[in-house]
Amino acid sequence: MIEFRSVSKVFPDGTHAVDDFSLVIPARKTTVLVGSSGSGKTTLLRMINRMVEPSSGEIEIDGESILSRDPVQLRRSIGYVMQNSGLLPHFKVIDNVATVPILTGVPRKTARAQALELLDTVGLNRDLANRYPSQLSGGQQQRVGVARGLAANPNILLMDEPFGAVDPIVRADLQQETIRLQRDLDKTVVFVTHDIDEAFLLGDQVVILEKGAKIAQVGSPTEIVENPASDFVADFIGIKHGKRALTIKKTAHGSILVDSEGRAAGVLAGEAP
């Protein structure tokens, strides 16, 4: 479990990126932080592994303040996957994956053997192990990024818009892989996106943020869709318009649901005759 208690972050230039943020992130679930650009999502994520230090407030992991942990050791114990994969261009795929374990003292041979297994885990062919990142597609690079994030076998995996730069088909694939990985590996995943559909697909807990990381609503996707906390949330999740706005259309044989463009989205089941 990760807990933020009244956490604020003011950058040296005076930007209030995060203002009095409190949240419990349950273990072994996926929590998605979603909000528009500049709402403070990345800052929140980076505070978990001390890439960014809060100006005030406390962050605990399993009841222990992260301030009591050595920042470098903490960072290596938490997986981090970022947009554009963040791979080292002059390292082969296998070495990109094996680097952190080697830094933490795992013998090179063992780390490389584990790296090959991780390529299997993220659905990559082992033949790609000796390529350089530039010789991979965007989707493959992101998979290597995920493998690297998992390399130290962390309990916590932070994912910062990891699929923002790939095309929609590859993205859908990677999203399904993420769901499978979370289920199989039982990690605590904290995922940042500005895409509400991605948030609802991946999140057990979804946190909708406004500027300054102000929480507009936190809940399961169902809770949020059923009961949006404000006009801002209703608008953000597209209840008033867009593809979630379904209306009932009576037909000769019962009622069907149509989306905002008039396309049939399903039939209304269990309707009283």
Ligand SMILES: Nc1ncnc2c1ncn2[C@@H]1O[C@H](COP(=O)(O)OP(=O)(O)OP(=O)(O)O)[C@@H](O)[C@H]1O
């Ligand atoms: N190092 C920094 N110095 C000054 N301001 C910063 C710094 N990093 C972030 N900010 C500002 O803090 C606010 C929150 O930024 P953050 O990157 O956390 O938002 P975000 O929700 O992740 O945005 P995006 O979706 O665009 O990545 C923004 O106004 C941003 O400009």
